[in-house]
Amino acid sequence: MYSFTEENYLKAIYKLSENNRQSISTNAIADLLQTKAASVTDMIRKLAEKKLLKYEKYKGVELTEKGKRVAVDTVRKHRLWEVFLCDKLKFGWDEVHDIAEQLEHINSALLIDKLDAFLGYPSHDPHGDPIPTKNGDIKKSEFVLLNTVKALQPVIMSGVADHSVLFLQHLDKIGLRLGTSCLIEEMNAYDGSLKLKLNSKQSISISKDVAKNILVKPV
Amino acid sequence: MYSFTEENYLKAIYKLSENNRQSISTNAIADLLQTKAASVTDMIRKLAEKKLLKYEKYKGVELTEKGKRVAVDTVRKHRLWEVFLCDKLKFGWDEVHDIAEQLEHINSALLIDKLDAFLGYPSHDPHGDPIPTKNGDIKKSEFVLLNTVKALQPVIMSGVADHSVLFLQHLDKIGLRLGTSCLIEEMNAYDGSLKLKLNSKQSISISKDVAKNILVKPV
DNA sequence: ATTAATTTTTAGACATGCCTAAAAATACTA
DNA sequence: TAGTATTTTTAGGCATGTCTAAAAATTAAT
Ligand SMILES: [Mn+2]
Ligand SMILES: [Mn+2]
Ligand SMILES: [Mn+2]
Ligand SMILES: [Mn+2]
Numbered sequence: 001m002y003s004f005t006e007e008n009y010l011k012a013i014y015k016l017s018e019n020n021r022q023s024i025s026t027n028a029i030a031d032l033l034q035t036k037a038a039s040v041t042d043m044i045r046k047l048a049e050k051k052l053l054k055y056e057k058y059k060g061v062e063l064t065e066k067g068k069r070v071a072v073d074t075v076r077k078h079r080l081w082e083v084f085l086c087d088k089l090k091f092g093w094d095e096v097h098d099i100a101e102q103l104e105h106i107n108s109a110l111l112i113d114k115l116d117a118f119l120g121y122p123s124h125d126p127h128g129d130p131i132p133t134k135n136g137d138i139k140k141s142e143f144v145l146l147n148t149v150k151a152l153q154p155v156i157m158s159g160v161a162d163h164s165v166l167f168l169q170h171l172d173k174i175g176l177r178l179g180t181s182c183l184i185e186e187m188n189a190y191d192g193s194l195k196l197k198l199n200s201k202q203s204i205s206i207s208k209d210v211a212k213n214i215l216v217k218p219v
Numbered sequence: 220m221y222s223f224t225e226e227n228y229l230k231a232i233y234k235l236s237e238n239n240r241q242s243i244s245t246n247a248i249a250d251l252l253q254t255k256a257a258s259v260t261d262m263i264r265k266l267a268e269k270k271l272l273k274y275e276k277y278k279g280v281e282l283t284e285k286g287k288r289v290a291v292d293t294v295r296k297h298r299l300w301e302v303f304l305c306d307k308l309k310f311g312w313d314e315v316h317d318i319a320e321q322l323e324h325i326n327s328a329l330l331i332d333k334l335d336a337f338l339g340y341p342s343h344d345p346h347g348d349p350i351p352t353k354n355g356d357i358k359k360s361e362f363v364l365l366n367t368v369k370a371l372q373p374v375i376m377s378g379v380a381d382h383s384v385l386f387l388q389h390l391d392k393i394g395l396r397l398g399t400s401c402l403i404e405e406m407n408a409y410d411g412s413l414k415l416k417l418n419s420k421q422s423i424s425i426s427k428d429v430a431k432n433i434l435v436k437p438v
Numbered sequence: 439a440t441t442a443a444t445t446t447t448t449a450g451a452c453a454t455g456c457c458t459a460a461a462a463a464t465a466c467t468a
Numbered sequence: 469t470a471g472t473a474t475t476t477t478t479a480g481g482c483a484t485g486t487c488t489a490a491a492a493a494t495t496a497a498t
Contacts, residue, residue: 005485028444039486040446046484058446064491088307089333101324108318113309224455246478258456260477265454277476278465 004105007074008033009043010052013063014071023060069136076132078104079125080115080189086126087119092175093126114216127168128159128178128215143215147192147208151184167213174204176214224325226293227252228262229271232282233290242279246333288355295351297323299334299342305345306338312345313387325340345379346435348389348399367425372404378434386432393423395433 002010017025026044030037033188048055052067063161081103085096113134116122124130132138143158157180160167172179181199188194192208206214227319231251236242246264249256267274271286282290300322304315332353335341343349351357361423362377376399379386390396399417407413425433 003484025442036487037446038448038488042485046479085330089330089337091329091333095329099325099327099330102327103322104324106318106321108321110310110314111308111318113303115309116309222454246474254455255457256476257458257478263456 001107002070004046005043007070007105009040009047010063010071011074011078013053013061014068014075023062025056025060029061029063045174064099066214069166071212072132072136072138072186075138076136077106077112079131080112080119080122081104081130082125082127083119083122083131084115087122092168092172094172097124097163126178127163131132137150137181141215143217145212146184146194146214147211149216149218151187154181154183154219156181156219157214158217160213161215162213167210170210171214174206176204176206181219182216220326221289224323225264225266225271226289228259228266229286229290232272232280233287233294234250242273242281244279247278272331284396285300285421291355291357294357295353295355296325298333298348298350299331299338299341301344301346302338302341302350303334311391313384313386313391315345316382335366343378345397346358346382360434362436364431365413365433365435366430368403368435368437370406373400373402373438374435375400375438376433377436379432380434386429389429390433393425393429394421395425396425397431400438401435421437 002211009029012029013024016028016032020028022127026037026040026052030040033040044055044061047053047067048061051064052070053061053063053180055061078100081100081185082096083090085099086093088208091099091212114132122131128141128143130139130141141159145161146155147155149155159170159178182196184194185197185203193205194208195203195205195210197203228248231248232243234246235251239247242313245256246261249259252259263274263280265273266286267280268273270283271289272280272282274280294397297319299320301315304310304313304318309383310318335353341350347360347362349358360378364380365374365376368374372383376395378397379390394417401415403413404416404422405414412424412429413427414422414424416422
């Protein structure tokens with residue numbers, strides 16, 4: 001139906017729209033897709049012609065409902081495949097993104113339905129990101145950043161804000177994973193580092209840079 | 220590494236080489252890939268440049284070891300994905316080929332290793348075709364066509380020579396599937412149709428056209 | 439309000455992969 | 469063996485998606 005390239009552009013614009021609620025600039029898209037502004041302008045015009053986004057010269061773009069649906073469907077496929085790779089094939093959460101970038105473009109609605117069922121209709125991917133439903137509904141994350149939580153408030157680690165391989169491997173190293181229960185014992189006023197008490201009674205110290213990229217759910 | 224198109228050409232040439240042991244003609248490739256001879260000539264020259272096949276003008280092509288390896292790896296991926304779709308996602312054997320045509324181009328050696336392990340290192344795909352090993356070894360089918368088997372010789376249905384959706388659905392309809400034990404009770408000398416006695420004691424009649432597309436293993 | 443800096447678009451080109459039509463080579467046939 | 473039919477290659481072109489360099493529009497700064 002749509003080419004890999006078209007899906008990737010729509011997904012990128014969707015991702016950028018989640019933060020900025022204004023229209024998205026050519027350069028922002030070029031940055032995210034690691035391509036040139038001229039290429040983005042070319043593609044934008046094609047997508048506008050197909051009514052996948054609204055485009056006014058020099059004014060940036062905005063997805064139409066149609067374009068948003070294609071983007072959300074692609075996100076759904078990406079995240080379901082990530083669950084498959086982690087849960088079934090035993091990949092680490094730091095290894096799955098690049099493979100899912102390929103798998104998300106496989107075109108078969110029936111395949112995704114059956115994969116969804118096989119995985120037990122998961123609500124979140126291995127990084128804690130919500131999986132859109134078959135109908136294209138996606139609830140926005142109900143999680144909060146660990147560095148904004150009050151001391152002694154018990155929380156469950158539920159997602160990450162930084163999806164980089166380095167960050168995920170760092171969390172593996174210090175023993176933090178989704179589902180870990182913990183609370184902040186102490187916050188260092190000088191550098192913002194936190195002393196975390198894990199469910200296992202063990203305490204660890206994490207830097208502010210780590211804390212502000214961890215999403216938790218208060219319990 | 221190699222484009223979808225390149226992999227598809229190499230796979231097609233490999234498939235044609237299995238029957239004809241001579242070099243493969245431009246037209247044969249065009250027929251199989253549903254494209255034009257001129258397009259085949261174009262692609263052939265590129266593949267020859269990359270040392271994936273040996274090409275002499277007007278003399279047809281032959282895969283090099285390198286090209287054969289790419290083809291066999293693609294076949295391996297295709298068949299493993301077909302096993303996944305049937306065994307895990309509960310697709311019918313008539314539904315999996317087109318999806319596997321897409322999945323076979325996903326590029327990750329680790330993914331295929333892990334998929335292979337997840338599936339229990341299957342030796343054959345849902346149509347009875349052998350799955351090449353990680354090293355690129357593939358044993359040629361040890362099965363024989365049902366219409367060449369002597370009467371009363373017990374056999375197990377083990378593969379199909381016709382992979383079309385229509386044929387596979389016909390087998391579903393008459394209750395024949397891989398693993399079915401049977402023997403030929405009677406062969407009709409006039410039209411070559413067979414009376415098959417199934418393990419369930421039930422007897423069915425199948426036409427010669429069906430019989431000559433069923434692969435069996437004598438027991 | 440001009441000028442300067444930045445962003446965005448256009449112009450022109452290139453790579454991949456496909457096509458049709460025509461030319462060249464090979465294979466078949468009388 | 470000449471002549472015809474078939475196969476294969478070449479020539480030229482088109483669509484997609486990319487790029488660099490230059491022009492145009494917008495934004496920021498004096
Ligand atoms: Mn991802
Ligand atoms: Mn993810
Ligand atoms: Mn197949
Ligand atoms: Mn098969």
